[in-house]
Amino acid sequence: MNVTLTAEGRFRPLQPLELYRSQKYVTGIYRAALCDRLRGLGYEVEIDPRTGSPEIKGFSAEYLLEGSPRRKEVIEQASRMKQSMEEQGKSVNGETSLLNAAARANRLSKTFDRDEMKQRADDMDARHGYQAKKVVEMARERGPLIRSEVENEKMAQEAVTFGLKSAVEKNAVADMRDIWEASLRHGDRAHDS
Numbered sequence: 001m002n003v004t005l006t007a008e009g010r011f012r013p014l015q016p017l018e019l020y021r022s023q024k025y026v027t028g029i030y031r032a033a034l035c036d037r038l039r040g041l042g043y044e045v046e047i048d049p050r051t052g053s054p055e056i057k058g059f060s061a062e063y064l065l066e067g068s069p070r071r072k073e074v075i076e077q078a079s080r081m082k083q084s085m086e087e088q089g090k091s092v093n094g095e096t097s098l099l100n101a102a103a104r105a106n107r108l109s110k111t112f113d114r115d116e117m118k119q120r121a122d123d124m125d126a127r128h129g130y131q132a133k134k135v136v137e138m139a140r141e142r143g144p145l146i147r148s149e150v151e152n153e154k155m156a157q158e159a160v161t162f163g164l165k166s167a168v169e170k171n172a173v174a175d176m177r178d179i180w181e182a183s184l185r186h187g188d189r190a191h192d193s
Contacts, residue, residue, distance in 0.1 A: 025177035028184035035188050040146070042139035047189045054188065058135040063128040070106065078102035159187035 003011045035045050035054045044057040055064075078098045085092050092098060125132045147155070163183030167174035 021175070022177055025181040025184075028181040032184045032188055040144045042142040042144055043135070044139075044142075044145065045188075047185075052185055056135060058138065059131050060128065063124075063131050066124055066128070074099060074103045074106050077106055081105075155187055159183040162186040 002014050002016070004014050006012055031052065031054055038045050038054065038056060045054045046057050047053070048055055078101070081102055082092045082098055121132070160183045163179045163181070163186060164174070166182040167178040170178070
């Protein structure tokens with residue numbers, strides 16, 4: 001339901017506009033925190049330039065592709081949904097909406113057995129030369145990847161400068177969330193160099 005309970009104990013409707021406006025910024029915070037946590041555990045992280053998502057270094061494209069079968073399942077489900085709708089005489093606009101609906105349906109149909117999932121992951125790792133095991137061992141040997149206070153301050157200044165420049169290039173008046181999100185994204189990428 002689109003309601004929330006106030007501190008006074010009354011139900012009020014949500015105004016989701018600000019939540020939607022903050023979505024990219026909040027995603028940026030999550031990704032930055034994830035990168036920091038992974039680096040703190042000794043993992044080298046790179047940022048996927050296409051999606052902006054952090055990825056642990058050390059895995060082949062083949063390993064990652066086999067480890068992400070859900071995308072293929074979602075695309076296949078979206079195709080079946082589109083075909084079914086067209087057979088019913090309905091027009092299908094907006095592939096993104098269709099993919100989102102297929103992803104939700106796919107997620108709801110999943111059941112997880114922890115032992116089975118572990119066995120599948122171990123089998124896949126063996127097929128790919130134990131990449132996951134090697135990455136974990138290297139992270140443990142390496143220890144936390146921590147920069148000095150001076151390096152952190154310099155990176156933060158560069159990230160904020162980039163974020164401000166990036167946001168005002170797109171709009172005459174920039175939303176602070178856009179500046180912060182661009183700064184976070186730039187800071188994560190700069191950390192890799």
